[in-house]
Amino acid sequence: MPPNCASRWSRKCTKGKTGMRQNKKIAITGGIGSGKSTVARLIAERGYDVFSCDLIAHEIYEEPNVVREILREFPDCATNGLPDRKKLSAAVFREKERLRALEKITHPAIMRKLYARMEKALSDPVFAEVPLLFEGGYQKDFDGVIVVLREKNARIGAVAVRDGLSEEEVERRIKNQFDYENKSIFEHTVLYNDGDLAKLREKVGSVLEKFENK
Numbered sequence: 001m002p003p004n005c006a007s008r009w010s011r012k013c014t015k016g017k018t019g020m021r022q023n024k025k026i027a028i029t030g031g032i033g034s035g036k037s038t039v040a041r042l043i044a045e046r047g048y049d050v051f052s053c054d055l056i057a058h059e060i061y062e063e064p065n066v067v068r069e070i071l072r073e074f075p076d077c078a079t080n081g082l083p084d085r086k087k088l089s090a091a092v093f094r095e096k097e098r099l100r101a102l103e104k105i106t107h108p109a110i111m112r113k114l115y116a117r118m119e120k121a122l123s124d125p126v127f128a129e130v131p132l133l134f135e136g137g138y139q140k141d142f143d144g145v146i147v148v149l150r151e152k153n154a155r156i157g158a159v160a161v162r163d164g165l166s167e168e169e170v171e172r173r174i175k176n177q178f179d180y181e182n183k184s185i186f187e188h189t190v191l192y193n194d195g196d197l198a199k200l201r202e203k204v205g206s207v208l209e210k211f212e213n214k
C-alpha cells in the first residue's frame, strides 16, 4: 500500500474544538541503533503516515535562519562558509554544553516542521520517529509513545557497521542520550527489538492493533 493512504483504516479522524480534523499523534523513540527507523518503516508499510525527525534534522540545514544561527554559535565548525557536520559532530558529542547550544537552535526548527506535517497527515494515528523525545520533554505533545529497546551491544555493533563509526564514537552518542536502561519508561508502549526482522514485524503488528483499538 502506498504511504499516505489511510483508506484501509476504519478509524476516522475526530474533530477538535476548532472543528479541525485531529489525528492521534504517536511518537516512536529509543536509543541510537535501537531500531526506530526499522519500526517506522514497518509501520509505513502498513499505510500509515510516518515522519522522521532525523530526516527533518537534515532538511533544516538548508534553512538560511538555522544556518546563520549555527555559524554564529559555531564559527569553528564551518567549511566554505557552511556548517560542517563532521566538525560539528566532533565538537558537540564531546562537550555537553556545546551539544545543548546546537540543540537550542535545531530542536525548535525540527519540531516546528514536524508538527506542521503531522497536522496535515491523512492517517489516524499518524506516527513520528523522535529520537530525542524524552531529552527535549516533547512526550507531552503526543497522544502515545512507542519506546524501542534493544540490547546495548547489538545497538553499538549495528550503528558502527551502518554509519562507519568506531564503537567509541557510538558510545559517546549513547552517553548524550536518555538512559533507557535505567529510567522509568514503562508507562509507555515498550517494544523489545530482541529478535530478527520477522519477529520485529510481528511485534509491530501487535502494537498497531493496540493503537487502532484505543
Ligand SMILES: CC(C)(COP(=O)(O)OP(=O)(O)OC[C@H]1O[C@@H](n2cnc3c(N)ncnc32)[C@H](O)[C@@H]1O)[C@@H](O)C(=O)NCCC(=O)NCCS
Pocket (backbone or CB within 6 Å): 031, 032, 033, 053, 054, 057, 084, 085, 086, 088, 089, 092, 099, 102, 103, 106, 107, 110, 130, 131, 132, 173, 176, 177
Ligand atoms: C551533530 C550533527 C551535525 C552530526 O551529524 P551526523 O551527520 O554526523 O549525524 P546524524 O545527524 O546522521 O545523526 C546520527 C545519530 O546521532 C545521534 N544524534 C544526533 N543528534 C543527537 C543529539 N543531539 N544528541 C544525541 N544523539 C544525537 C542520533 O541517534 C542520530 O540518529 C547532527 O547530528 C545534528 O545536527 N544534531 C542536532 C540535531 C538533532 O538533535 N538531531 C536529532 C534528531 S531530532
Ligand SMILES: Nc1ncnc2c1ncn2[C@@H]1O[C@H](COP(=O)(O)OP(=O)(O)OP(=O)(O)O)[C@@H](O)[C@H]1O
Pocket (backbone or CB within 6 Å): 030, 031, 032, 033, 034, 035, 036, 037, 038, 039, 054, 131, 158, 159, 162, 193, 194, 195, 196, 197, 200
Ligand atoms: N531486529 C533486527 N534484526 C536485524 N537487524 C536489525 C534489527 N533491528 C534493527 N536492525 C539493524 O540495525 C541497524 C540500526 O537500526 P535502525 O536504523 O532502525 O535504528 P535507529 O534506532 O533508527 O538508529 P539511529 O538512532 O541511529 O537512527 C540498522 O542497520 C538495521 O537494519
